[in-house]
Amino acid sequence: MTGVGGAVIDAVPPAVKDWAVAVFGTADKLALLVGMGLAIAALAALAGLLEWRRRFAGLAVIGIFGVVGLVAVLGRAQVTGNAIALPPLAAATGILVLRWLMSRLRDWSTSAAAGERPAAAAAPAASPIAGGAAEPDDGPDRRRFLQALGGGAVVATVGGALAAGLRGAAAGVSEIRSKLALPSSASPASPVPAGAELTLDGMDPLVTPNRDFYRIDTALTVPAVDPDTWVLRVTGMVEREIELDFATLLAKPMTERHVTIACVSNEVGGDLIGNALWLGWPVRELLAMAGPTSGADMVLSRSKDGWTAGTPLEVLTDDRDALIAVGMNGEPLPLEHGFPVRLVVPGLYGYVSATKWLTELKVTRFADDVGYWTPRGWSERGPIKTSSRIDVPRAGRAVRAGAVAFGGVAWAQHTGISKVELRVNRGDWQTVELAPGISRDTWYQWQLSLPLTPGQYEIQVRATDLNGVPQVEERSQVAPDGATGFHTIRVDVTP
Numbered sequence: 001m002t003g004v005g006g007a008v009i010d011a012v013p014p015a016v017k018d019w020a021v022a023v024f025g026t027a028d029k030l031a032l033l034v035g036m037g038l039a040i041a042a043l044a045a046l047a048g049l050l051e052w053r054r055r056f057a058g059l060a061v062i063g064i065f066g067v068v069g070l071v072a073v074l075g076r077a078q079v080t081g082n083a084i085a086l087p088p089l090a091a092a093t094g095i096l097v098l099r100w101l102m103s104r105l106r107d108w109s110t111s112a113a114a115g116e117r118p119a120a121a122a123a124p125a126a127s128p129i130a131g132g133a134a135e136p137d138d139g140p141d142r143r144r145f146l147q148a149l150g151g152g153a154v155v156a157t158v159g160g161a162l163a164a165g166l167r168g169a170a171a172g173v174s175e176i177r178s179k180l181a182l183p184s185s186a187s188p189a190s191p192v193p194a195g196a197e198l199t200l201d202g203m204d205p206l207v208t209p210n211r212d213f214y215r216i217d218t219a220l221t222v223p224a225v226d227p228d229t230w231v232l233r234v235t236g237m238v239e240r241e242i243e244l245d246f247a248t249l250l251a252k253p254m255t256e257r258h259v260t261i262a263c264v265s266n267e268v269g270g271d272l273i274g275n276a277l278w279l280g281w282p283v284r285e286l287l288a289m290a291g292p293t294s295g296a297d298m299v300l301s302r303s304k305d306g307w308t309a310g311t312p313l314e315v316l317t318d319d320r321d322a323l324i325a326v327g328m329n330g331e332p333l334p335l336e337h338g339f340p341v342r343l344v345v346p347g348l349y350g351y352v353s354a355t356k357w358l359t360e361l362k363v364t365r366f367a368d369d370v371g372y373w374t375p376r377g378w379s380e381r382g383p384i385k386t387s388s389r390i391d392v393p394r395a396g397r398a399v400r401a402g403a404v405a406f407g408g409v410a411w412a413q414h415t416g417i418s419k420v421e422l423r424v425n426r427g428d429w430q431t432v433e434l435a436p437g438i439s440r441d442t443w444y445q446w447q448l449s450l451p452l453t454p455g456q457y458e459i460q461v462r463a464t465d466l467n468g469v470p471q472v473e474e475r476s477q478v479a480p481d482g483a484t485g486f487h488t489i490r491v492d493v494t495p
C-alpha cells in the first residue's frame with residue numbers, strides 16, 4: 001500500500017498539473033466542474049471502500065488528493081488565500097467525515113453481528129456505545145450512522161447552495177447585460193474590404209462569433225460584475241488618480257476596431273485565437289487624463305478577481321487604439337469575455353494585455369511590478385509572433401486527387417502580413433493567394449489550389465510580415481513567450 005501510495009504521489013501531480021493547465025485554461029468550465037464533482041464522488045467511494053478494508057488506507061487517499069489539489073492550485077489557478085486554503089481544508093474535512101462515518105459503521109456492524117451471535121462472544125469487543133446489541137436492526141449505532149450520512153448530505157447541500165448562489169449572481173448580471181444598450185461608435189471600424197473573407201468550404205469565419213470565441217482565464221466561476229457598482233481606478237505613477245464609473249465610460253467617444261487576439265499558449269496550428277469587432281474608449285485618453293509621471297514604463301491592469309497583466313505603457317499610449325472595451329461583435333461583452341469592461345490591445349498576447357473584468361490600471365515600472373504569469377514561467381513581455389495556420393483540408397483528412405484546395409489564416413498583429421507560402425514535401429515555397437486583411441491588427445485569410453496525384457503529402461505554411469520578416473522556422477514550445485515553427489499537416493490524396 002505504501003508503495004502504491006508513493007507511486008501515486010510520484011505519478012499523479014505532473015499528470016494532474018498538465019491536465020489542469022490544459023483544462024483550466026480552455027473553454028468548458030461547466031464540464032470541468034461536473035467532471036470534478038464526479039471524480040470527487042468516485043474518490044470518496046474509493047476512499048470509503050479502502051478504509052473499510054484497511055484502516056488509514058482511505059484516509060491516505062484523501063490526504064494525497066489534498067496534496068494534488070494544492071499542487072494544481074499553486075501551478076495554475078488564480079492563487080488567492082482562498083484557493084490555497086481550499087484543497088487542504090477539503091481534504092481535512094473529508095478525513096474527519098470519513099473517520100466519523102467509519103467509526104459509526106464499524107460500531108454498527110459489530111453490534112449487528114453481535115445480534116446474530118451469542119451475546120457473550122461479541123459484547124466485550126463492542127465499544128461503550130454498542131450497548132444496543134439487543135435490537136440489532138434499529139439500534140442507536142445504526143441510527144447514528146444514518147445521522148452521520150444525513151450530516152454528510154447537509155454538508156453537500158450547503159456546498160451546492162453556495163455554488164448555486166454564485167450562479168445566481170451570474171444570472172443577475174446576465175439579466176442586466178441583456179438590457180444594456182451600447183453607445184454607437186464615434187470612430188467606426190474601417191469596413192471589411194471586399195474579398196477579405198474567402199468562400200472556401202471549411203474555413204473559420206473572418207470574424208469569430210462570440211459563442212465560438214476561445215476562452216482563457218484562471219477563473220473557475222465567471223466573476224459576476226455589476227456595471228452599476230463597477231469603477232475603474234487609475235492609480236500609481238500619475239499626476240491625478242482617476243475613478244471612472246460605467247455611465248461615464250459609456251458617455252465617452254467610442255472607437256470600434258477589428259482586432260485578432262491570441263493566447264501565448266496557442267500551439268502551432270492551434271485555435272486559441274479569434275478575431276472580433278471591439279467597441280471601447282482608447283486607453284490612451286484615460287491615461288492622458290491621469291498624466292503618467294516620468295519613469296513609468298508599465299501599466300499593471302487588474303481584474304475583479306485579482307488577476308493582473310503588465311503592459312508596456314508605450315503600447316497603451318501610441319496610436320494603435322488599445323481599448324477599454326465594452327462591446328464585442330455588436331453586443332456587450334459576454335460574461336466570460338470580461339463583462340462589463342476589459343482591455344483589448346492589438347499586437348500583444350492576452351496574458352500581458354487583455355485583462356477581463358477590469359477594475360484598475362496601475363501606472364508603474366517593470367522594475368517594480370509583475371503581471372500574474374511572469375513569476376510562473378512566462379516572459380515579462382509578450383508581443384504576438386508572426387504565424388500561420390492551415391485549416392483546409394483539416395489535418396489527416398483524405399482528399400480526392402486533382403486540384404486540391406488549401407486555405408487558412410496568417411497573422412502578425414500590428415505589423416500585418418505581406419506574403420503566405422506553402423510547400424509540399426519540403427519542396428520550393430509557392431506563394432498563395434492572400435486575401436486583404438481588415439487591418440494590420442487582424443488575421444488574413446489565404447488560399448491555394450494545388451494539383452496533386454494520389455499519395456501522401458506533407459504540407460507546410462509560412463507567413464512573412466509587412467516588414468519582410470518571415471515567421472521563425474525553428475520549433476519552440478509555447479512557454480515562455482509563444483510557440484514558433486511552421487504548421488505542418490499530412491494529407492492523404494486518394495484516386
Ligand SMILES: Nc1nc2c(c(=O)[nH]1)N[C@H]1C(S)=C(S)[C@@H](COP(=O)(O)O)O[C@H]1N2
Nearest residue numbers: 214215216217218263303307350351354356
Ligand atoms: N481577469 C482575467 N483576464 C484575463 C485572463 C485571466 O486569466 N483573468 N487571461 C488572459 C489570457 S491568458 C488571454 S489569452 C485572454 C483571453 O481572452 P478571451 O477569453 O476573451 O479569449 O484573456 C486574458 N485576460
Ligand SMILES: [Mo]
Nearest residue numbers: 263264350351
Ligand atoms: Mo493566454
